[in-house]
Amino acid sequence: MAKIPFTLPTVQNWSCHNCGGCCKQHAIYIRDEDKQRILSQQWENDEHLGSVVKGDSSKLFHVDGGIFSKSWTRLSNQADGSCIFLNEKGLCRIHAKFGEDAKPLACRIYPYAFHPAGKTMTVSLRFSCPSVAANLGKNVSESKKDIEELIRLTTPANFRDSPAPALKRGVAVDWADVLRVSELLEEAIGDDSVAFELSLARTLFWTGLLEQASYEKIKGPRVRELIELVAAASVEELPELPLQEEPSRISQTSFRLLAAQYSRKENFQQITMSYRWKLVKAALRFSAGKGETLPLHPDLKAVPFAAIDETFEPISTDDVELLQRLMWVKLKGMHFCGRPYYQTSVIEGYQALVLLVVSILYIARWIAVGHGRRRISRDDLILAITIADHHHGYSPSLGSASAKQRVRTLATKGDLEKLVTRYVVTEQRFAVED
Numbered sequence: 001m002a003k004i005p006f007t008l009p010t011v012q013n014w015s016c017h018n019c020g021g022c023c024k025q026h027a028i029y030i031r032d033e034d035k036q037r038i039l040s041q042q043w044e045n046d047e048h049l050g051s052v053v054k055g056d057s058s059k060l061f062h063v064d065g066g067i068f069s070k071s072w073t074r075l076s077n078q079a080d081g082s083c084i085f086l087n088e089k090g091l092c093r094i095h096a097k098f099g100e101d102a103k104p105l106a107c108r109i110y111p112y113a114f115h116p117a118g119k120t121m122t123v124s125l126r127f128s129c130p131s132v133a134a135n136l137g138k139n140v141s142e143s144k145k146d147i148e149e150l151i152r153l154t155t156p157a158n159f160r161d162s163p164a165p166a167l168k169r170g171v172a173v174d175w176a177d178v179l180r181v182s183e184l185l186e187e188a189i190g191d192d193s194v195a196f197e198l199s200l201a202r203t204l205f206w207t208g209l210l211e212q213a214s215y216e217k218i219k220g221p222r223v224r225e226l227i228e229l230v231a232a233a234s235v236e237e238l239p240e241l242p243l244q245e246e247p248s249r250i251s252q253t254s255f256r257l258l259a260a261q262y263s264r265k266e267n268f269q270q271i272t273m274s275y276r277w278k279l280v281k282a283a284l285r286f287s288a289g290k291g292e293t294l295p296l297h298p299d300l301k302a303v304p305f306a307a308i309d310e311t312f313e314p315i316s317t318d319d320v321e322l323l324q325r326l327m328w329v330k331l332k333g334m335h336f337c338g339r340p341y342y343q344t345s346v347i348e349g350y351q352a353l354v355l356l357v358v359s360i361l362y363i364a365r366w367i368a369v370g371h372g373r374r375r376i377s378r379d380d381l382i383l384a385i386t387i388a389d390h391h392h393g394y395s396p397s398l399g400s401a402s403a404k405q406r407v408r409t410l411a412t413k414g415d416l417e418k419l420v421t422r423y424v425v426t427e428q429r430f431a432v433e434d
Contacts, residue, residue: 003148005120009124010140012132013136013140014125014140015136015138019090019130022110023090034106039057044057046093048087060076061074061076105153111128112150115338115340116159116334117178122335124333124335125140127329133382165178166346167345177223181207182334184231185207188202188231196324196428198240201420202235202238203234203354204416241421241429244418248413248415252289258406259286261395261397262359264391279296281294289305291305292304299367299387303370308366312365313374315376317427336349356392364384367380
C-alpha cells in the first residue's frame with residue numbers, strides 16, 4: 001500500500017510513562033491474529049500466569065456478545081479490573097517477555113485514534129491517558145514514523161470512500177465543508193484574546209444558527225459561504241458573555257445524569273446484580289440532585305450536590321490550556337462527529353464535545369470538594385479529564401438514542417450555553433472585563 005497522508009495534532013505531546021492506567025480501565029478487544037499469537041506464547045507454562053489459567057490458555061480471553069449480536073474477544077481481567085497480563089509492577093507481561101510488537105494491536109495503538117477526513121487520515125489521541133491529558137513527553141511530530149506504521153496497519157485501502165459526516169441531521173455536505181467548520185471551531189477555541197467561556201458561547205451560537213438554517217436552496221459553495229458568514233457574525237452578535245441564568249430544572253437533571261455517566265468506572269469482572277443496583281441508585285440520586293453524590297469511581301468521594309454548585313474560584317489561564325488542547329485535538333482529529341462519535345452530525349457532535357468540557361469541570365469540582373477545597377487544582381482537572389474522556393465516544397450509553405436526544409434538548413432550549421456560564425469560570429473572563 002502506498003503511503004497514506006495524515007495530519008498530526010502538533011499542539012499535543014505524548015510519551016508512555018508506564019502508569020498502567022490504560023491496562024486498568026479499558027476493555028482490550030483483540031483480533032483473531034492477536035489471539036493466535038498470544039496462544040503461541042504458551043502462557044500456561046508461565047510461572048505467574050500458569051497457576052491462573054491452569055493449563056487452559058482460553059482463560060486468557062473473554063467473549064462479549066454473541067447469540068443475537070456479533071461476538072467480540074477481549075483479554076480477561078484480574079479481580080480488580082486490570083488486564084490479566086498486567087504484572088505487580090504495573091507493566092505488561094507480553095511486552096516484557098516478547099517485546100512491544102507482540103502485544104495486541106489495540107494496545108500498540110493506544111492512546112492514538114485514526115479517522116478518515118476525505119483524502120487524508122487524521123490523528124487524535126485519547127485523553128483517558130494521564131500523560132496525554134497532562135501533555136507529557138515528546139511532541140507527536142517526533143513519533144511520525146511510528147504513527148505512520150500504525151496507520152498502515154489499521155487503515156483500509158478504501159478509506160477515501162468514507163462519507164463526510166452530516167452537517168446536521170439529514171443534511172449531507174462535502175468533506176471540504178466539514179473540515180472548514182472544524183477549522184473555524186479550532187480557531188475560535190484557540191483564541192487566547194477571548195475568554196474561553198465566551199469562545200464556547202460564540203461557537204454554540206453560530207453552530208446553532210447553522211442547525212436552524214434550511215438547506216433546500218443552499219447547495220455547494222453557498223454552504224461554505226453560510227458557514228463563514230455565521231461564524232464571523234457571532235462576534236458582533238455576542239460581544240460578551242451573557243448574564244448567568246439558571247438552566248431549567250429538567251436540563252439540570254439531564255446534565256447531572258450525564259456527569260454521572262462520565263464519572264463511572266467499569267470493572268469488567270464484577271458487573272453483578274449489586275453493581276447494577278448501585279447504578280440504579282446513582283441514577284435516582286443524580287436525578288434528584290439532593291443529599292450527597294454516590295461515587296461510581298474510586299477517585300471520587302461522596303460530597304453534597306449543593307457544594308459542587310457553590311461559587312468556585314476561577315481556573316487559571318494555564319489550566320484553561322488543558323481544555324483548549326483537548327477540544328483542539330478532537331476537532332483536528334475528526335474525533336467528535338460521524339463514525340468516531342456515534343454517527344452524529346457535525347453540529348450535534350460539537351455540542352456533545354462542549355458538554356464533555358462542562359462535565360469535566362463538574363467532576364473536577366466534585367474532586368476538589370472531596371478534598372475540602374473551592375478551587376480546582378491542575379491535578380483535579382487532569383484527573384477529571386482522564387475519568388470523563390474514558391467514556392466520550394466509547395461508552396455505548398452515550399451513543400444511545402436517549403443520550404443523543406438529551407444533547408439536542410439542552411441545545412435547543414438554550415440551556416447548554418447556561419451550563420457553560422455556570423461551570424466554565426476562568427481567570428480570562430475577569431481579565432477581559434478588567
